[in-house]
Amino acid sequence: MTTSDTIPTHALDIEKIRKDFPILQTKVYGKPLVYFDNAATTQKPLPVLKSLEEYYKTYNSNVHRGVHFLSQQATDAYEQARKKVAAYINAAYDHEIIFTKGTTNSINLVASSFGRTFLTSGDEVLISGMEHHSNIVPWQLICEQRNASLKVIPVDDNGELIMDAFEKLLTDKVKIVAVTYVSNTLGTVNPVRDIIGRAHAKNIPVLLDAAQAIQHMPVDVQELDVDFIAFSSHKMYGPTGIGILYGKENWLNEIPPYEGGGDMIKNVTFAKTTYNELPFKFEAGTPDMSGAIALGAAIDYIQQTGINNMQHAEEELIAYAYDKLSAIPSLRFIGNAKHRAGAISFLVGNIHPFDMGEILDKQGIAVRTGHHCTQPLMERFNIPGTVRASFSVYNTREEVDELIKGIAKAKKMLE
Ligand code: PLP
Numbered sequence: 001m002t003t004s005d006t007i008p009t010h011a012l013d014i015e016k017i018r019k020d021f022p023i024l025q026t027k028v029y030g031k032p033l034v035y036f037d038n039a040a041t042t043q044k045p046l047p048v049l050k051s052l053e054e055y056y057k058t059y060n061s062n063v064h065r066g067v068h069f070l071s072q073q074a075t076d077a078y079e080q081a082r083k084k085v086a087a088y089i090n091a092a093y094d095h096e097i098i099f100t101k102g103t104t105n106s107i108n109l110v111a112s113s114f115g116r117t118f119l120t121s122g123d124e125v126l127i128s129g130m131e132h133h134s135n136i137v138p139w140q141l142i143c144e145q146r147n148a149s150l151k152v153i154p155v156d157d158n159g160e161l162i163m164d165a166f167e168k169l170l171t172d173k174v175k176i177v178a179v180t181y182v183s184n185t186l187g188t189v190n191p192v193r194d195i196i197g198r199a200h201a202k203n204i205p206v207l208l209d210a211a212q213a214i215q216h217m218p219v220d221v222q223e224l225d226v227d228f229i230a231f232s233s234h235k236m237y238g239p240t241g242i243g244i245l246y247g248k249e250n251w252l253n254e255i256p257p258y259e260g261g262g263d264m265i266k267n268v269t270f271a272k273t274t275y276n277e278l279p280f281k282f283e284a285g286t287p288d289m290s291g292a293i294a295l296g297a298a299i300d301y302i303q304q305t306g307i308n309n310m311q312h313a314e315e316e317l318i319a320y321a322y323d324k325l326s327a328i329p330s331l332r333f334i335g336n337a338k339h340r341a342g343a344i345s346f347l348v349g350n351i352h353p354f355d356m357g358e359i360l361d362k363q364g365i366a367v368r369t370g371h372h373c374t375q376p377l378m379e380r381f382n383i384p385g386t387v388r389a390s391f392s393v394y395n396t397r398e399e400v401d402e403l404i405k406g407i408a409k410a411k412k413m414l415e
Pocket of ligand 1: 039040101102103104105132134135180182183184209211212232
């Protein structure tokens with residue numbers, strides 16, 4: 001734990017933090033931008049922007065292949081970034097960190113490589129009813145290929161997983177459990193320790209989709225004892241196009257490469273190819289070097305701010321927003337989980353979420369509307385979509401007040 005982790009929440013100077021994010025000065029239709037679409041992607045602080053610029057200005061070069069100075073500098077920085085990710089999630093080994101394109105890519109890798117090795121006819125993959133399409137479709141694809149079936153842990157009216165049903169679904173047929181840590185639509189924080197504990201009691205591995213957890217709370221893979229986790233840089237203040245798959249060493253050794261190409265090989269002949277060691281076995285082709293290095297800068301930024309401080313500040317802001325939104329007549333929340341992070345979803349009277357989104361947009365307020373890539377969850381609640389406000393460390397109470405005013409305006413115009 002760093003010293004900054006022990007500072008109480010109020011010690012975070014949000015106005016100072018906001019100055020690190022140049023985009024927050026943007027005006028939208030002449031109004032100050034209020035950015036509440038952080039679950040889709042977060043904004044980027046200056047050190048991340050500077051890292052990208054510095055990379056291309058001073059040491060752009062391909063990694064792992066050159067003996068020349070720049071290539072070694074780029075390789076060192078790229079591998080240093082891997083170390084930062086490993087330290088951030090407390091991985092036992094740096095080689096358990098695989099650079100991918102993002103959460104979607106990471107989950108496809110596991111679904112394909114694990115599925116080809118361990119799924120056979122009649123087996124089951126267990127996911128939940130609140131998964132993002134990224135943690136549904138890759139499993140459907142592999143289940144179809146392997147003649148296996150997809151089973152789903154149901155969600156209750158509060159937007160929480162029904163754990164009794166989970167217990168019943170967790171039979172010997174299940175070969176892997178893949179669930180989200182935090183719901184991108186409802187903000188529900190799932191009881192992942194319990195899920196992992198129960199699955200491991202039956203020797204079933206667990207993949208966590210941590211796309212909406214990694215930027216809001218400390219994630220310690222050894223403490224969780226999780227087998228695989230996936231997340232995206234762009235949702236944790238880093239650049240787009242890069243993400244992480246963490247896998248326990250033994251699992252990564254047991255599953256085959258996902259893609260073939262340069263860097264992932266030890267020796268190639270037309271008769272047979274042998275694969276490189278971890279983590280390179282899973283990193284075919286030229287990686288997103290600048291992205292990985294800038295993700296390292298994003299992690300430095302989070303570490304300096306203190307993830308515990310950020311979590312407390314965000315929890316306070318969400319509680320404030322929840323309170324204010326509750327006072328709006330005809331507003332109903334979609335999802336009322338006891339533990340939540342990041343996002344609040346709601347509907348107001350009969351106002352269509354798109355109409356609400358458009359009116360808020362005209363006031364400079366960016367929220368997301370629609371199904372949020374969770375169509376089965378929308379079906380569960382029998383709604384076409386929601387309005388989702390999602391929060392980050394740089395959001396303020398004043399911005400929440402603007403949202404409340406915006407909703408009041410939309411109500412006046414549309415109800
Ligand atoms: N899983 C969850 C819970 C998400 O919220 C998202 C993105 O919104 C994804 C997966 C997919 O992430 P990406 O598009 O960065 O691959």
